[in-house]
Amino acid sequence: MEADAEAYLDEIERRGGVVKCIEEGYLQREIANAAYRYQKEIEKKERIIVGINDYVMEDEEIQIPILKIDESVEREQTEFMKSIREKRDNDKVARTLEDLKTAAKGDGNTLKAILDCVRVYTTEGEIIDALRPIFGEYIEPPII
Amino acid sequence: MSEKIRVLLAKPGLDGHDRGIKVIAAAFRDAGFEVIYTGLRQTPEMIVNAAIQEDVDVVGVSILSGAHMTLFPAIRKLLDEKKANDIILFGGGIIPDEDIRALEKMGINKLFTPGATTEETVQYVREAVAGRKKDERIM
Numbered sequence: 001m002e003a004d005a006e007a008y009l010d011e012i013e014r015r016g017g018v019v020k021c022i023e024e025g026y027l028q029r030e031i032a033n034a035a036y037r038y039q040k041e042i043e044k045k046e047r048i049i050v051g052i053n054d055y056v057m058e059d060e061e062i063q064i065p066i067l068k069i070d071e072s073v074e075r076e077q078t079e080f081m082k083s084i085r086e087k088r089d090n091d092k093v094a095r096t097l098e099d100l101k102t103a104a105k106g107d108g109n110t111l112k113a114i115l116d117c118v119r120v121y122t123t124e125g126e127i128i129d130a131l132r133p134i135f136g137e138y139i140e141p142p143i144i
Numbered sequence: 145m146s147e148k149i150r151v152l153l154a155k156p157g158l159d160g161h162d163r164g165i166k167v168i169a170a171a172f173r174d175a176g177f178e179v180i181y182t183g184l185r186q187t188p189e190m191i192v193n194a195a196i197q198e199d200v201d202v203v204g205v206s207i208l209s210g211a212h213m214t215l216f217p218a219i220r221k222l223l224d225e226k227k228a229n230d231i232i233l234f235g236g237g238i239i240p241d242e243d244i245r246a247l248e249k250m251g252i253n254k255l256f257t258p259g260a261t262t263e264e265t266v267q268y269v270r271e272a273v274a275g276r277k278k279d280e281r282i283m
Contacts, residue, residue, distance in 0.1 A: 035163050036170040043261050052259075066240050142183030144153075144169040 025143040032144060081123070088121040096120055097130045104134045149273050150200040154182040154191040156219070159209035164236060168204065171262035177269065188218040196228050201273045204265075207237040216252045224251075232272045236260065 012021050021027045041047035048054045100113040110131075117127050151172055153165050162184060172179045180198050182191060195203045203223070207215055216235060223231050236256040239247070244255045254268055 032163075032166040032170065036167050039167045039171075039262060043263065140184050142181045144166050144173075144179065144181045 025141060028143040084121055084123075092120040093117070093122045093126070096122055097126060100127065101130050101134065104131055148176065148178045149202065149269060150178040150180070150198065151202045151204055151269065152180045152182065152191070152195045152198055152200040153204045153206070154186050154194070155184050155206055156186050156188060156191060156215045157207070157209055157211050158185065159207060159211070160184055161208045162206070164208070165204075165206040167262065168206070168236070168265060171266060172269070175266040175270075177266075188215060188222050191219055192222040192226060192228070195223065195231055196226060200231065201276070202232045202234065202269055204269075205233070205235040207235060207239070210238075212237055212239050212247065213243055216247050217250050220251045230276060232269075232276060234268065234272070236265070 012018055012026075015021050015024070015026055018027070038047070042049060042053050045053055051057075096113070096117040096119075100110065100117055102108060103110050103113040114127060153169050153172075155162055155165055165181070169179050169181050180194070180200065182194055186194075191203065191205070203219070205216065205219060212235070216233070220233055223229060223233060232253050233251070234254040234256075235252060239255055239257060244257075247255060253272060256265055256268075
């Protein structure tokens with residue numbers, strides 16, 4: 001196992017390091033291939049998992065109570081957010097968001113700026129909307 | 145079969161669990177299907193547009209977030225609205241039996257839950273596409 005791990009580390013090195021391997025999808029593909037191999041081993045019974053592909057109870061019925069979230073939860077939360085927006089000091093919100101943008105554009109401390117935002121009830125959405133144009137958004141390349 | 149079956153695989157919404165759909169993608173590829181994978185965090189609109197653009201026979205959607213009662217019907221509705229009602233929609237995820245029954249009534253053709261084998265899904269897609277092609281000939 002140690003030798004296999006070493007071989008992997010060498011291969012990653014040979015391909016230009018971990019960051020390059022992620023960017024080129026090598027690591028993602030290795031993980032996906034391993035998952036597929038694992039699934040095939042289970043289906044061919046080359047890998048036995050008790051209760052899954054061996055010693056399975058044929059007529060076993062498991063009753064799991066299902067938690068259902070009522071739509072009223074969404075309405076209540078929307079109402080709550082609306083009342084927060086009305087009650088908070090919106091000038092302070094605007095000011096802390098500007099400070100956050102300044103910190104994000106330069107080399108300022110964004111964590112401190114985010115804390116200042118949330119202390120005056122700036123929402124997570126507002127914070128992300130402020131940062132998104134500066135940092136952009138990560139989109140994972142679809143790798144299969 | 146003369147033509148390759150074309151399948152779009154998609155992950156809608158805020159759900160990052162893509163191990164399963166990647167296994168399905170590999171199984172479908174081994175079965176000789178043409179597989180297109182959208183990647184994570186897709187909206188129903190993005191999925192339906194990709195399905196139409198890529199001219200697929202089948203759309204397979206993986207949902208493990210619990211939002212299946214919203215997302216599956218939204219995708220089906222958009223497919224039908226865009227006159228792509230011949231596209232077969234199936235899916236997989238952690239979906240309670242009563243929800244599966246409700247979704248099947250809404251035109252989500254088939255739903256697989258944990259424990260389904262890759263072979264079952266391949267078999268399903270082959271039969272569903274063959275069945276559809278037969279319908280077309282009759283029409």
